[in-house]
Structure formats: structure tokens, C-alpha cells
Amino acid sequence: MLRNIKAMSVASLALTLAACDMAPKYARPEMPVPQASPQGPAYAAAADGGAAIVPADTAWRDFFTDPRLVRVIETSLANNRDLRIAVANVEQARAQYKVQRADLLPTVGATGTATYSEQPLVQFGQSQRLNTDVYQAQVGISAWEIDLFGRVRNLTKAAQEQYFASVENRNAAQTALVAEVATAWVNMAADQELLSIARTLATAFKETLDLNKARFDKGIASELEVREAQTSYDQARAAIASATTLVAQDQNALNLLAGTTLGSEDLPSALPEGHVTLDNLPAELPSTLLLRRPDIASAEHQLIAANANIGAARAAFFPQLSLTAALGTVSLGLSGLFKSGSDTWSVAPSATLPIFDFGRNKGNLRYAKATYDAMLATYEKSVQTGFREVADALARRGTMTDQVEAQTSQRDAARKAYDLTQARFRAGVDGFLPTLVSQRTLSSAEQSLVTTRLARLTNMIELYRAMGGGLK
Template identity: 70%
Template sequence: MIRRKLALGLASALALTACDMAPKYVRPALPVPSAAPQGPAYGTTTGAMATDTAWADFFTDTRLRTVIRTALDNNRDLRIAVANVAQARSQYRVQRADLLPAVGATGSATYQKSPVGAVGGGAVGGVAGSGRFDVYAANVGVSAWEIDLFGRVRNLTKAAQEQYFAAQENRNAAQTALIAEIATAWLTMAADQERLRIARDTQTAFGRTLELTRARFDAGVSSELEVRQAQTSFDQARSDIADATTLVAQDQNALNLLAGTTLGADLLPSELGDAKATLDNLPADLSSQVLLRRPDIAAAEHQLIGANANIGAARAAFFPNISLTAAFGTLSLGLSNLFANGSEAWSVAPTATLPLFDFGKRKGNLRYAEATRDAMVAQYEKAVQTAFREVADALARRGTIDGQVEAQTSLRNNARGAFTLSEARFQSGIDPFLTTLDSQRSLYAAEQSLLASRLARQANAIELYRALGGGL
């Protein structure tokens, strides 16, 4: 009967914890246009959403996919993000435990001896006439459990849960950023490898021109000025080779850092080439609602919801704090009688406390929680605006990059044809040497520009994939 009453009392206390002082959460309106921008810089394409396209499907180069897998396993920044998730999950579990009473068992023994006159003489629980008391007790109960009538503990638990969810989304954002960064670094190394090859080929061509010019100078046909002009072009190519060699080494170091280990030579690119390393089927006509699927925006919203819950906890502090201490067990004056009939004992001690004068402490906590919520609203809105800008910029680059690559390809082809013609005319004595040298320099610059445009097209596809929340 006593157990039933105690259980009913605890159940009633749990049923009372239904009041929530937190303001109702309403997602802020998106502070951006409802659709992606339109204009001459933006194309219109359709395809699968980035968030619905796994990174292993988006990247088509086998070596690049292997490098990304290696990075996901070994990158230290991603490991830190995973550890942050584990920390937030543990903190949430600690806070959630306060919702339920912590049940504990205690056992105690008290030995006391008093003068016979003080206890009235006789044999009581010990040696006759000694005035000795041996008291044994065993209890199971709860101690100082807060009955959450006004939702303080539940809102604190909600805030901890949202911090956990935010940590998970931050980990997802870290993975998305890592995939985009390592793919861009891999393609940059491919471009630098090709830049090094172009510089070497150009040095060879300039070297032949320099030898021809010197031979003509020795024969009295060319001037010293022409020799020095040819020498400057040859030296520039030598300088570009040294610079490109350094960039390739630095690119490899960057890839090793991102991958978290030293990559084998078989995984490194040799040239950028014309083949695309990614899919080209991401849509351009997008609703702003797709931004909500980005992990960084989801993390910002979880932070906002958690701040909203903290307001509820601060408000609940203005109401009485009710706690309960209860125990059920046995009590006897002899160890052999500890669990005998009639030895049952129980106690229930509810406590209510309400600070009367705290000199503005609770009000200050509430104002702080409200200000934090307002800051989180602004951070959420800024995250949305930043995401919209990143997507818009990527779409603007995507809408024009194919035309730029096409124009640069035509420029390179025409520069190559012009050099071939000018070289033939120079050897025939029709054009001066300076025309040939300028054509050769123009071809070199055109090849460099075409390479930069092809790299920009590849990098833009990766950036659009990241900006749309892909990579999970």
C-alpha cells in the first residue's frame, strides 16, 4: 500500500510537468528573393538536386574519388567535428537525465551507547543495562529531484538537444566543405601540372627561336636587339617553369594535408585535360527553399531553436522551484530484524523555494536569453543571405563559363595559326622577327588563359555543388 502511494505520488508529479514557458518557435521568413536571380549571366538548366546527389556519383574521376574517401577517413578537421558531435551528444544525455529522478539505494548502521539513566535502563537492542542502541536501515529513494512544473529542466534539455543537432549539422557542413576543398585542390594541381608542361614546351620553342636568331645574328642578318628580345622570352619561360614547379609541389603538400596522409603518385593528376571531373546536371532554376537543406543553415536554425528554449528556462526561474526527496525501506534495532515484518519505513519530503530578492539576477538572465535569441535570428538570416549569394555567384559563373571557354579555345587556335604563319613568313624574309616573336608570346598567353578558363569551369561545378548543400 505504501509503495503504491509513493508510486502514485511520483506519477502525479511527473504529470504536472506540462507547463512550458518558452515562446512558440516560428521559423523566420527567408530574407532573400523566392527564386534564384535571372538575367543574361544566368543559364537555364535542369537536373538532379545537389543534396540528392552523393559525392561519389557527382565526381566522375576514379582517382579523385579515392582521394576524397581517404580525406574523409583521415582529415583531422573532420575528426574534430566528429568529436564535437560526441561532446554535444554527451552533454545532451547529461542534461536529459535531470528530467527523471535519480534512484539510489542506501544502507546505514548506527551504533550508540548512552548512560543507563538517560535511557531508563534495561536491555535495548544490545547488552542488558548497557544503554546501547544498534540501528540498521536500508532505503531506496530519490533525493532533491526537481519537479519540473514550469518547464525549466525540459527547456534546458531542449537547448542541449538543439546544440547536439547543430553539432551534427556542423559536422556535415565540415564534410561538404572538405570535399569541395580537396576536389578543388586536386584540380588545381592538375592545372598546375599542365601549366608546367606548357611552360616547358614554350621554353623549347623559345629556345629554338633563340638559337635561330643567334645564328642569323652571327651571319649578320639579325640585330642584337632581336637576339635580346628572343632571350627575354626564353628567360620568361624558364621563370615560369620554376614557378610552376613550386606550385605543383605546394599543391601536393596541400592535398596531403587535406587527405590527412601522404597520397601515392598514382592518385595525383598529371594534367587537367578537357574531360570533366564532375557531373554537369545541377539545376539553375531554383527556389530559395532549397537553401534550408544546407547543413550550415540547418545548424544555424538549431542554434536559434535552442536559444528560444533558453528563454523558457529563464522565465521558469521566476516561479517556485519544487523538489522532492522520498525514500522507502526498512528500519530495525537489530540486523537480524532488518527485513522482518513491520520494519517498513518511508518518507516523502517535498520542498518549494522562491527567491524574493535577487537584485535583478533572474531578470538579467531573461534579458540575456532574449538578446541571445535575437542574435541567433540575425545569424540565421545572415547564413541564408550568404548561402543565397554563394549560389547566385556560382550560377552567374556557370551561365557564362562555357562561352568563355569556347572563346578562349578559339583564341588559342587562332593564336597558334597566327604563329605558324608568322614563323613561315619570317623564315621567308617577308615579316620581321618581332612579328614572329609577338605571335609566339600571344600563343603562350592564349594557352595559359585557356587553361585558367577550363580550371574555372571545373571549380565552378564544385562550388555550385557545395553551395547547394551537396556532399553528404
């Protein structure tokens, strides 16, 4: 009966302790952005390509359709050092949470001591030496804080939320890495194509230069025409050198992201003619889907942790109760240490109440509240930043198809004009100036088309990342 009463008392005490929580009740802040994506001419709906995917639910292996790029991303996820740092940070936060959580329960320890002493003893006029051997063994707890006002529980809650935030930071690092690798890969593809264009143009300009020199030697062309042809040829040579450097730097950037040296079979030689990614991304985004972005989820966990720290700071104003208890046995001889009648026990509860701390607790509470305000602003800014990134990507996407079509038409027209002026020049119908102008127009149109196609690819990658894709 007595044992049942004790058990009920312990249970009642536990429920009472759990009910005391000095932290403010947490409620997710209102999102400081519109509920829907912006509307307007720049946000025209994308071409109908079937049902739109949900980026956060679409694995990156499915979103990226070029097998070479998929292999490069897989290599990066396995070897990238920044991602390894993020993983290590998660392990650190998890270990800190476990350390803090251990304070919720008493630490049980066992001790054993042996004391040997010798003292003088005078009895009936005779001097003797008294030898005393004391053996003791104990199991107990020392200075366990009874969390009456939730200080330890709130500190544990804060540590747990910091751990959750580190997990989301690791997830954000992965989504960023996937997007960075894909962007670097298509950048290299574009620079490879620019290099190919520069080489083709240099060959054409060299033929034109040789033709002008031959015409000059025959007195048909002027030195001015030769110099102008030389200028175009030298510009093409300079473009080759610049593009060659960019391709090498692109490969270095990819190797750094991948954490190893990539094989040539996984590197692009030009911009793919087909799609590198799925193109049926949504044209609109409810703002609530932003909450699935890892960076925003991390910011909210940081906010919850700051809220819990307010509870811990408030609890510091109230008494702090601790308990030290031991159960053991003591004997004057080692052989009698565990015999009947040698058991001992002790219980030493203590309470500490702050009276004069010269503003320390108030300062800690103000600091906790200010930290919460800062985390709230950080969370709201993360939401606003995510909304802006999605809106920018959607605005770019809405006009990209028309821009690519226009650039393609311009390139085709410039190529046709170049062919016509070149034929007229060779036939002696026109001088070299129309050919020179058409050569430079074609060069600019070719480069602009590559830049526009690259912008379309990077826009799809950015839209996928901004909408929370890249984690699965």
C-alpha cells in the same frame, strides 16, 4: 482501489506538468531572400543535358566522374582531421544532452549505514556502559526537481537542439571538405598543365634563341633580337620554376586534406579533356531548397535552442519544487534489518520562491532574449549567404561556356599566328619582332585557356556545394 486512485493522480500530475511551458511558441522565420534565383543576361540557362539533378539528393560519388578524384575524396573522408574534430564535437554535444535529459527523472540511489555508539548509563546508583548498534538500509531519491513550469524540459530541449546543430555542423564540414578536396585536385591539374605549357614554350623559345644567336654570328640578326629572344626564354624558365613550386604546394594541400600521403596514381597530370563532374545542375533554385544546406539547418537548431532557453529563464521567476523521499529499513541488530516491522519511509517536499534576487532572474531573461535575437540574425544571414553563393555560382555558370569557347578560339588563332610568323622568320621574310610578339601572345592565350577551364570546373564544384550537395 487506492492503488488505482494513486496511479490516476500521478498520471494527472504528469499531464499537468507537461502542459506548463514558459517558452515562446517557435515558428520558422520568413526567409529574407527572394523566392527564386536572380534572372538576367548572366543567368542564361545552361546547355540542355537532360533532366537537371538535385544536388542535395545526388551522392558525391555520382557527381564526380573521375575515379582518381573519387578515391582521393574517399581517403579524405576517412582521414581528414577537421572532420574528426567535427565528429568528436557531435559526441560531446550528445553526451551533454544525455546529462541534461537525466534531470527530467529522479535519480534513485541506495544507501546503507551502520552506527556503533557507547554511552554511560547510571541506574540505581550503579554506573554502566550502554552499547547501541543501529543498522539502516534505504532506497530513495534526493532533491528531484518537479518540473512544474518547464525549466528542466526547456533546458533539455536546448541541449537537444545544440546536439542537432552539432550534427549539422559535422554535415557542413563534410560538404565543405568534399568541395575543398575536389577544388584542390583540379587546381593541381591546372598547375600541372601550366607546367607542361611552360616547358613546351621554353623548348620553342630555346630553339628561337639558338637560331638568333646563329644568325647574329653570321651578321644576319642584331644583338637586340638575341636579347629579346633571351628575355622570352628566361621568362619561360621562370614560369617553369613557379609552376613546379605550385604543383608541389598543391600536392601538400591535398595531402593535408586527405590526412595522409596520396599515391601518384590518384594525382592529376593535367586538366582532363572530358568532364570531371556532372554538368546537368539546375539553372534555377527555389529559395526553399536552401533549407537543406547543413549550415542553415544548424543555424535554425541554434535558434530553436535559444527559444527554449527563454522558457527556462522565464520559469526561474516561479517557485522551484523539489522532492526528497526514501524507503528503507532500520534495526538495532544486523539480523533484524529486513524482518517484518523494521520498514521506514520519509517524504520531504520543498519549495523555493525567489523574492529578492537583485535582478539576477531579469538579467538572465534579458540575456536569453538577446541571444535569441542574435541567433535569429545569424540564421537570416546564413540564408542570405547561401542565396548569394548560389546566385554567384549560377551567374558564373551562365557565361562560362561562351568564355571557354572564346578562349579556345583565341588560343587556336594565336598558335596559328605563331606558326606563320615562325615560318616567315626562318625563311627570312620577316624580322624577329613579329615572332616575338606571337610567342608572347601564344603563351598568354595558353595560360588564359587553362585558367578559364579551371574556373569552369571550380564553378561546377561550388555550385554543387552551394546547393547542398556533398553529404551523401
